[in-house]
Amino acid sequence: EPTSALDPELTVEVLKVIKDLKAHGVTMLIVTHEIEFAREVADTAIFLDNGVILEQGNAKELIDNPKNERTKEFLQRICE
Numbered sequence: 001e002p003t004s005a006l007d008p009e010l011t012v013e014v015l016k017v018i019k020d021l022k023a024h025g026v027t028m029l030i031v032t033h034e035i036e037f038a039r040e041v042a043d044t045a046i047f048l049d050n051g052v053i054l055e056q057g058n059a060k061e062l063i064d065n066p067k068n069e070r071t072k073e074f075l076q077r078i079c080e
Helices: 008-023 035-041 059-064 069-078
Strands: 044-049 052-058
Touching: 008 035, 035 059, 044 059, 044 069, 052 059, 052 069
Parallel strands: none
Antiparallel strands: 044 052
16 A cells, blocks of 8 residues: 555645555556545445455446445445
């Protein structure tokens, strides 16, 4: 998780670098709890729970309209 344990100013800088890399066509695999950032930047999202893939697909669709109950529960808690 690239922003883990960073202060808010450094978090913003790291997220900016990731956005710049995407703009240059760099493919990345990122683990994050920055849901809004993932929604904005990711093409595909995968939701894991206890090492099991519960849901995967278009990032915006998965975040905005999760199908799995555990995914819904997690997003409701973290996005409050």
